[in-house]
């Protein structure tokens with residue numbers, strides 16, 4: 130895990146220096162390098178910041194042309210306010226699930242989500258200096274049985290806020306997002322989903 134992180138940081142450094150030279154900005158926006166000082170927001174503040182960004186986020190991710198997440202902002206939302214996700218780079222995140230994933234909230238041990246279920250977690254960065262900007266989008270898609278036994282038929286995709294694809298376990302730079310499933314394996318008994326932290330759940 131640590132070695133992978135280092136690799137990732139190395140790749141990002143190289144990429145950002147090569148492509149833009151704007152190293153600070155690029156790494157800041159990278160979802161899996163934790164930001165150092167996330168602001169401590171109330172639920173209301175978090176909601177307000179999110180509202181101010183939603184259009185921009187939608188446009189950004191849409192540039193990825195990933196049909197999978199078209200209109201995700203109209204899907205059921207399972208948290209009552211954006212919450213800090215330590216495992217997704219200390220960003221404020223939301224947990225959306227498409228309608229096919231009807232049992233995402235109520236999944237019992239050993240049950241699985243239907244094929245075609247898509248879970249979308251968008252994110253925003255809020256620093257303690259009050260800077261707010263869109264973060265990466267994290268996606269899980271349940272594939273037909275047998276498609277990819279290595280990941281229990283889950284596909285993981287990470288999209289950068291500008292719509293560029295960071296990685297897709299079923300395609301582009303699959304290795305860059307292999308660590309997603311490694312962590313999600315911890316909740317294999319809940320079909321590899323962690324669900325929302327208790328204090329932010331809309332559905333218990």
Ligand code: HEC
Pocket residue numbers: 213214215216217222224248249250267268269285286287306308309310312313321322323324325326
């Ligand atoms: C170190 C552990 C860890 C890693 C690595 C990780 N996740 Fe997660 N993921 C979690 C946890 C914990 C949650 C639930 C809490 C939260 O929302 O942060 C979660 C939630 C999610 C959800 C909402 C569905 C659910 O599990 O309830 C999606 C979608 C998701 N992650 C996608 C990804 C993708 C894509 C990657 C890789 C780019 C990734 N995750 C990497 C731990 C991880």
